[in-house]
Amino acid sequence: MAPNGISGQHGEPASQSVKKRVLIVGAGAAGMSAAHHLSQHRDRFDVTLIDAVDYCGGQAFSIPLDKERYGASWCNQGVQGGSYIFHHTFTMFNRQGYQADPVNLHVSFGKDETFWTNVFPTKVLAEHQSEVQRFAKVLKFMRWFEVFFALLPLRLVLKMFFFSEDFINIVALPMTALFLGTGNATPEVPAVMLERLCTSPTYGMWYPANENTVVDNKPPMVVFPNFSEFYSTWKQDLESRGVTVRLSTELDEVVERSKKGVTVRLRARRPAEDSHNPAGADQDIPPQDEFFDELVLCTLADTAKRVLGKTASWRERKVLGSAKFSDDITITHNDSDYMKKHYENFYRDDLAIRDTNGVDQSGRLEEAKTSFRPMYYIKMYDQDRQKLEMCFDTTNYQSQFPEKVPFEQHVFQTIYLNKDRDSELWSDNEIAEDKIIRKDWWHQLCHSYTHYLLVVPWIMFLQARNSVRFGGSWTLVNAHEVAIISGLAAAVDLGADYPEDLENDRFAFLCFRLYYLLGYGKWYRRQYSKGAPTTQLARDGASWPTSTYGGVYQGPGVATQERRCWRQEMKTGRSTDNLAQDNGVKDGPDRSLLERKIAISEPDKSSTEIDVFILVEAADGTKSNSKSTLMLANQAEAKIRDD
CATH class of the missing domain: 3.50.50.60 (FAD/NAD(P)-binding domain)
Known part of the structure; x- marks a missing residue:
């Protein structure tokens, strides 16, 4: 019971005898x-x-996968991950016995001459170097005078500052569309979204903006646990507390x-x-x-x-x-040929640049050669570059997959946006039917x-x-x-x-109070945090917020080790060990691809007599098969890598 006999803080009298049916x-x-x-x-x-x-979970659920083929027996659909500012989400994970895993986000925007990423600088940024430098200054100006720009359409504001069509469509819109999946409404989103993404030390995914390469950070994010299981567990918990779930x-x-x-x-x-x-x-x-x-x-x-x-x-x-709202479709598939045609999936030396505005970038390039693992993609349609197609490499992103999987065995989720307006731009018919795992339609909010x-x-x-x-x-x-x-x-x-532990988490409590003020016109009064924390719940909650303004959550519900879920899933037999020596062959336009498929023709043969089929796909698209022992296969693979 709240103080003064008031039920909550809306001013209605509490009833001691009759339960309120909700x-x-x-x-x-x-x-x-x-x-x-x-x-x-x-x-x-x-x-x-x-x-x-x-089922419970709404747009957040998991779908089954062929473990032997993809390395994991499930993947999340609809909702996949979030930011360290999701304090309420993480505490709920913990209350139900689940954890999210950390990940540093790699993105791949555009294709060929329009390709850029947060992992290493590319030629398109050099071509727009003057705009890149001006962009960082404009963001600061927008932050100073935010009240005037906040709700203006993003595209309008960028045009007001004389940014080119190419810079807006290739750079600014994709880095905004990534945030919350604003999709093909991105040109009409409030300008404050992009501004805060680059200037806010709490939820700024691209904070701080870089005047040489737009962004140079790998945003620390989290990927969520098996959502079907989480919501099923949560449902059982609700029922144990007397909730009727129908x-x-x-x-x-x-x-x-x-x-x-x-x-x-x-x-x-x-x-x-x-x-x-x-x-x-x-x-x-x-x-x-x-x-x-x-x-x-x-x-x-x-x-x-x-x-x-x-x-x-x-x-x-x-x-x-x-x-x-718009009607979008997500196609979960395994068509690596489609991905190679429409996106940049690997480091490309011919597109990378070693110097930006006099700043040496060779260190980032050397690291990217072996570590570039795109997780989130955006393709700008050639017919209309302000219209976008989105995609996830769930194998690289979600933490139940092995760390090393051949690219041809990755699972992708390609998202086609706004059926009524933009379906004529879609390339969904290019995905091979036999590579499609599942199709899901969504009715999504447009953040106009x-x-x-x-x-x-x-x-x-x-x-x-x-x-x-x-x-x-x-x-x-x-x-x-x-x-x-x-x-x-x-x-x-x-x-x-409001929960006592979260009230003592200063960032979570501030977020709730501001939402409650905006959504209900009321300021929530403190109940548990008027003085120093005295209970264990209060002390726990007070320890969770870290970093600037307490935005970074460090408490139960979030693991500290990447792909912790994969290691746990291997123990239960729901994920496999690594399926490759590295995360697929790092290829460029002039590199060959290698896919190894091992087939045991006779069970009684020794391991050195296992028949191995090697499919080598050359740069010109020709393919050839050879059959040898496992030892010869390994030698062939090593030779191709050396070449």
Whole structure:
């Protein structure tokens, strides 16, 4: 119970005898977070959590893989990693017994003459050297006068400072699109996003900007654990705390709502084989009406508007209807030929430069020759370079894969953006059908500047009106951490307490307070951190924030060793040992590729008599097969490497 007999900080009187019945719609990060924090007060809340699909996690889930072929038995889809500022996410990992793994991000933007990366300088940066130097100065100027530039469209601001079309499309837009996956809405994102990415010491991925090479850091990031297992464990934890979790249950519409409660119409769904129930199906199953005291809609804004139907106010229709979304598709595949055609996957000496504005870069080049491992790619379409295609090399990025895997056995996730507007630019038909592992469609938020003019500032005026609250990452920016905080904020507004350990984590608490102020128009008052930390929970939380302003999380829920997950998965037999002596052959346009496939023709042969098939693909595309013993195969491989 909060001080003075008040349930939470929204001013409603607490009830000692009757539990408040709360329906949470959406079992993604926001809905799970809301249910979790309400479940800490079982004497006050009777919580029901529903989702139309048959799993928890929303856009965060894992898909199965062929372990022997790819080195791992699963990979995360939808949500893969984040930043060290995700304090609420990491503490929730720890509460459920999971950890994220650290990784230093390598990116690969463009192809051939437009290629650049954060790992080593390339020719395209030298060609735009004057703009690169001016870019760093402009970012500082924008930081000084941020209030004037914050919500202006990024492309407009860059044109105001006379940057060329090539620099905007090749350099500025890709480095912004990487942040939160802003996709093909990147030209219209608020300029403050790029500015803060380069000038903020807390969440600035590219901080500090480099006046010679734009960026020269490898952002310290984290990759998430198996999300299907994490959310399954979290679901079991919620059920043990008294939460009723009803999957394959869809909210058809809100029938009636008032200050006294909400009547909703729910429809059962038939679970699909992969748990991803198709939208709009099972209309033959009759719905049922149920009553709840409070409703928390942790759905996308357009879905919230649809289910509110006739009960939606003019204000709700206006604000929720102003959020823009696009339909994107992610194709998970193993087509290395597609990747070589459309992206730069290896160090290329012919594109690298050893000097930028008089600064020697040879050290970075030597390191890149053996360590360049692109994890995130962006391709600018030749027909319209402000339109983008995104891709992950999940083998390089996600930590359950072996450290060394031949490139031909990597798993990739290519993302094609904005079907209605840009599908004619897509090259998805070039991915070999037999190399496709899975296809997933997404309904994604567009981070247009209009979102921060017409949606975000007005959400506070929708909350708690006629017993309905809203949660989800769309309420601010599309990030797992924002979703977690939004669900927590809804729970706090209903009367739950903010966790004691997180209140003593000064960075986490500040992030929550600012979100609560923006989303609900209220400043959350301290309960546990008015003085020096005295309890173990308080001392633990106070030790987590480090670095400038406490932005870097160093506490439970994040490992300190890269690919810790892979080492653990090997012990359980869910990942293999290394599949190569190095991470594939580091090739350029004039280097040969080598793929070794070992086939045991007779079980009783000794290891030196194992038949080995070597496929050598020359620079001109010709291929030849040879058959020899394992010893001869190793000699051939060594010779090709030497050549």
